[in-house]
Amino acid sequence: MQIHNVKRWSEPGLKPYIVASFGILFAFCLRYTLHDYLQTGLPMTFFIVNTVIITLLYGYKPSIFTMVISVPLASYFFLQPFAAYTVPTSQDIFHFFAYILIGLIAVGVIEWLQRARYKAILISRVATSRYRLLAKASSSLKKFEADSVDLE
Secondary structure, three states, rough: OOOOHHHOOOOOOOOOHHHHHHHHHHHHHHHOOOOHOOOOOOOOOOHHHHHHHHHHHHHHHHHHHHHHHHHHHHHHHHHOOOOOOOOOHHHHHHHHHHHHHHHHHHHHHHHHHHHHHHHHHHHHHHHHHHHHHHHHHHHHHHHHHHHHHHHE
């Protein structure tokens, strides 16, 4: 069965982007709080977790937004030299590439699973609706047959 509304599982509007912004802020604050212990280790891990959560709740567009905002934030605050933009080293490029690759794979898989889940829900609703229509038609047909037998 072809279901064309599968892409509409996520919530439209600005709310997903506002929640994503607060998620970025929370991930940043958490990482910044632990900065003395982590130093340059795990510069983007909290941002990846935020991206996955936003994808689960709101879809791929707000999660791409979180990735676009998170890379410069993590680069500026959590990679040496701290609080400065410099020419990225090969290790920095690896961090960026790994974060973007892991993020895109997670976003793609989660979006695919959410669409499949929503498609199953839509098919279930269509099947229930068709069953009710069929039951109503069957009931009407039985009533019509009973009335026609009474007339004879």
